[in-house]
Amino acid sequence: MILLGGKNATEKDSVGAVVRASGHATLLHCYQCGKCTAGCPLAFGMDYNPNQIIRLLQLGRMKQVLGSRAIWICAGCWTCTTRCPCSIDIARVMDSLRVIARREGQTAQGRDVASFNDLFLQSVRRYGRVFELSVVLGLNVRRRRLFHDADLGRFMLARGKLRFTAEKIKGVKEVRRLFSRQGAPVRTRKERVKE
């Protein structure tokens, strides 16, 4: 049961954050035509269809949205954004929702996605470029399934496609500076301790 009206509408404010983060005031334009869902390659794996995510946002159902699996399933293919008749950048809304969910620690439904993103960015932060092997292995370690995709690993290795050493760029300090901003997502252990 969705309760609305008066004090029931408090969640509505946090939706404003999504709207602002998505750089759009157009969420309210959505008239629920469903074209985003119709074209979504991953709708089959979602608990709420993309149009329902927008609908829930219109009704101010932020908790429900952040707790959904759909926002993590979104692969960011931009099909929805491309075709939306109301010019809503749904893909970016999904991005924003992931950002907020991560900030608020609501990543239960998208643990692996969030982990992957963290590992990826940590790698970038450390080296300036991504060190694929460390990201993949890191993910496997976190998920306690060391030999996941091991077949591919072997193949890559055989073709000389995997690097074993990370290449640190010269300007890595500059890159780290980009990460140093207040509220930035990836912290070194040191920084975390400091906080």
Add this chain to the structure above:
Amino acid sequence: MSVNESDVVTTAEGAAWEPKIVAFLCNWCSYAGADLAGVSRIKYPANVRIIRVPCSSRVNPQFVFRAFERGADGVLVAGCHPGDCHYVTGNYYTRRRLTLFKRLLEYVGFEPERFIVRWVSASEGQRFAETVKEMVDGLKHLGPQKRVSRV
């Protein structure tokens, strides 16, 4: 209804007997529907002879009886579907009149297939053709109407 070889009635001259149908069609719907059958080249048996009336409510039951007396084997009256009458209400009267008249004709011994009333709109060329086909089949099955025919 199909016709078996043995059902085919032959006339004195030996030619296969063909039923003769007089059809009263209202100008706005059914006559136009028959025109549409023509425009659409929908084939139907050549047994029907059409008389144009402005409205099915112009059809006096006496015309029907007259046709039978003159040797018609079947009579068809067709008008706009109830509610669609060009003259607003005409076919509602037709419906009452001809419902009673048809029941009366059957009561005095006419077979139901002899007298048919159908609603055929201007867009129902196919329905008109099918109605004629059905009637011809039915009448072939019954044979010639000789009871009140004076010919």
Add this chain to the structure above:
Amino acid sequence: MPRIGVFVCWCGSNIGGVLDCPAIAQEAASFPGVVYSTEYKYVCSDPGQKLIVDAVKEHRLERVVVASCSPRLHEETFRQVLRRSGLNPYFFEMANLREHCSWVHPDTTVREQAQRKAVDLVRRAVAKAARLEPLFPGKIPVVRRCLVIGGGIAGIQTALDVADAGLEVLLVEREPTIGGNMVKLDKTFPTLDCSACISTPKMVAVAQHPNIRLYTYAQVEEVTGYIGNFKARIRQKARYVDHSKCNGCGTCWTRCPVTVPDDFNLGLGERGAIYIPFPQAVPNKPVIDLEHCRRSTRGKCGACAKLCPTGAIDYEQKDEFVDVEVGAIIVATGYGLFPWEKVYGEYGYGRFRDVITGLMFERMVNASGPTGGKIQRPSSGKEPKTVVFIQCVGSRDEARGKEYCSRFCCMYTAKHAHQILEKIPGSEVYVFYIDVRTFGKGYEEFYRRVRDEGAVYIRGRVSKVYQDGSKLIVRGADTLLGEQVEIAADMVVLATGAVPAAGAADVARMIGIPQDKDGFFQEAHPKLRPVETHTGGVYLAGTCQGPKDIPDTVSQASGAAAKVCGLLLRDELETNPLVSKVNEALCTGCLACQPVCPYRAIQPVTITERLPGQPPRERVVARVNEGLCQGCGACTVACRAGAIDLKGFTNKQLIAEVDALCL
């Protein structure tokens, strides 16, 4: 027996490719009355037509039969040929050899049958031709005056248009002022211009127009006659105020000691027993509501009479009748609102004061309305913070309401949502809808704008509204999410659908125009004759024909006006000669024919019969008004004696046709 000429047309190969046209022509030559018979490639072509003209002259033909295509196609063409040949155009009959024969029986296997059929069809045409009579369209003079029934925006627009064309207009309105529903509205969607600001100038224009005679507080009680020549009786209800003396100073209505709920404001405000409905009323002169007037309820008061500086108050005034003659009638009786209180118990049957209708909201939000434009809960007078709109109340509800869509509710609801969000900061607006229909120019954009402003649209129908303390709990569902929704609201506004105005059935009966299944007046054709009725000279404008918004209403009103101008700017009308006629000698006056006529063309008249050897005797017979008759012939069958016959389709002709076909 008249001299008949038969012309068989090949229509190229359309007929000639299937039927043996020369053989048909040859056989036709032997039919009774036929003195000339020929065939030609294309009879409808110029040389073909000339062939007829020449043959008429050469063979002194008196009747012409063309055996070609459908009369629905070329009957008129050939009638003109006869006219050119100097014959009465109705001395013409067609046999339909193309649509009814060659095109449907093209196969060689049935060629012989088709040929026989074609000959039968020509014989039928000849038999009818032999019995044709000359027919002459009648001429009827036209009264250059138009009656407009209803003084809403439709009636106003149509009256102004007709009057501007130089024709006289009588505008009859049953309320004390013209303006109708539109003048009650606050703003109009999607432009948000003030409804009164754009309609009151038109009302004033009506009052001042030299060609318009305005009857307010009046009703048309009787209509007789036919296109070009209607007679109408107008009842001028007693106002108890002599408008010829009243100068509209307003002393009386500001000092009346009585207060009654004000129907113009749908009970949201009050007025006196002597009142004008609203400040810009036209005419701006009061009427007395005698039912509530203290002088009539308690026998003493007379305050208004004492105060009136011009002595205009006349408690003894009586209803008066005005008989008028008009050439055309435009019906613009408008709409009423669906009586939701009688039907929707789940919305409270009108028990909850904070459940109001859209029209009440219009009055409430109107600066000149009872709250001075302040949106407030009727129960407490406080400003509502959460407002729920429920669309399709009465509309799109086959079970208890109306099957149809009322068309304008989506948009007025969007407008209301906008007004709430604009006037009440921090307010929440929820709109329950089934579909949102924004068909007009700028409408979708407006709808989008309202959503941008924060109106939350919820797809689903509200199932129940109930009072919970000071709140109204609205229980609905979001069908897009598949979840139930419950809203604690301060006010609920129902988008009640449109129904025909009260009394529409009486108007229909009085004028003799049919109503559709929902009681709206039936247009002659839904696409191609939307402002005409089946009765000649009677036209429709506005919502009396079906729900529509203001732009559509005004367009239709102008359309009806154009039709009336086209009719009345002629000197006389030509009547269709294919009409019924009564043989008074045979008519017994049973009048079985009268009720079956959809056009009320048959009326009883008393004639004096002078039979040889008997004293003159008065008796009643039926008479057909040729101006009204449309020639359906339903009456001819109702007449057992055969006294009433249809010209062009006479009993004699039809019997001859039956006989000829069966030969």
Add this chain to the structure above:
Amino acid sequence: MKEITEMLQQVAARLFNEGLEMFIGYESGSVPAKARPYFAAVQGETAALVFNPFCEHNLAKYLVRFPNAKTAVVVKGCDAGAVERLVKERNLDRTRITVIGVPCGGMLARERVLAELPQDGKITAITDRRDAFVFQTSKGEHVLEKKAFLLAKCLICTQNNPTGVDLMLGKEAPPVGETGKDPYARVKEISALDPPARAAFWDRLMDRCLRCYACREVCPACSCTECCFEQAVPGWQQGAIWLSKAVTLPDNLHYHVIRAFHVAGRCTGCGECERVCPVRIPLMLLNRKLAGDIDELYGPTPPDVPSVLCTYATGDRDEFT
């Protein structure tokens, strides 16, 4: 019976005093157990008026013959509708007519009565005893059970007390018709036959029609000034010739079917057509068939409508789709 007769004579006398010009009633026939229409034009002729169970004629149609006279007419329950029908269709000026109602205990089938009564007995008095008529004859008293001696139409009668009359004589009569008797029983039997058998049934009857038009003349619903089947219009303005006057089976059938159709919904059920038919064609079988269908399909017709065929309902049963 005697008191009604006396009342009739008194009323007639009074009416003549009040300016009546014609009184249509019954007198005794020239043979036993028979009555016949009686036209009293002056005061002195009223003594011949009678009423007894042989007054089966419906006198209403005679009114049409006196369009300009102040006329009184005697009606039984089954005749009253005829006056109403004629007035409704403007054949009569109701203001000139005084309708005098008599209570009816049923009419007797003359042949059966004669067979029951002694050959040479003269009927001196008839008394209605609800279930039977008691005949006093010169040879004694005879009780004739109504169930056995009434006319068939009286056995299915539902209205033996006239309505809409100006003057009602005597007490209201108790019901005559047998309860539970289906008026359409015979119609249903015929309908149950197959078409050829039905055709044979009717052909046998219609074949003997003489086209004497008695059925039409007596019928209160057949009120056309000129019947469509007999229009005598000069040649040059001749309208339609609907039907040949030849007495052939097709023409006879045409005549009777169309006549039945013309009176459909207007037939008052008086049964006079059948009574006057010289060749005993059971014409009421046609009228009753239509009455049954009308009842089944359309129910009662509103009183302000001329007939069932002059109105419609959009929801009428549609057997033609």
Add this chain to the structure above:
Amino acid sequence: MKIGYYPGCSLESSAKEYDRATRLVARHLGIQLYDLNDWNCCGATAAHSTDHFLAAALPARNLMIAEEMGLNVTVPCAACYQRLRLAHRELTENEATAREIAELLGRPYQGKVRIYSLLETIAGIGLDQLAAQVVRPLKELKVACYYGCLLVRPPGTGCDDPENPRLMDELLLAAKAEVLDWGYKNECCGASLVFSERRLALRLIRNILRNAVDAGATSIACACPLCQTNLDTRQGQVNKEFGTSFAIPIFYFPQLLGLAMGLYPQDLGLGKHFIDPQRAIKAVGG
């Protein structure tokens, strides 16, 4: 033609052959690629899913480098391409973000750099020019050109029509390949999910492969290292998951152009594919 070259992380490791083929073909066509000095990772999906600022800031540094070098940039990786284009837009449209990045990096971005996909860069020399270089027409090659998501979406940053991209088709037509019209050329392959939600991603891959095969393709051409790796290396897993038997070689389009221009398959890195492209190459006489 001189142009800055931003290979991106993948082309350094898992998509080495793409890098090699690109450089060879560019040289052959007279396009001089200048690697951006000390470029960094664009942040890819991880950045924009995690922090909007980083998503703009990481590519910004690369754009500044290009601007300093006075070059426009060509990007072979679709993901990098989209990130760079979006960052460019963010930096030129959102003043606050631009200022913040400039402060952190100590220099501003002027917005002079134009970012091109490799497709655009190669097409930029002219299809006639390209056709003139073809010595070994790819006549027998039935190829489905696969664009995926990020090259063409969102509209405004894409390099071609988002619903019916044609650039790669045109290039391969110039190389006389038989280019097929098919429905999945712009569908998502799920690369960003393949590590975290593999089963979902495999289904997307299966759909694309099936549609290509149904259209009659014997090979697929890509312009993205993520797409290629995903479609190529995951075929085994797809077959296992869905009981299919796909074995369709997935080329980088410069590999095919290189073949057509007579370059050695080995040099083009054709030996590094999971699905052996031998049959397809033989068919074109390579």
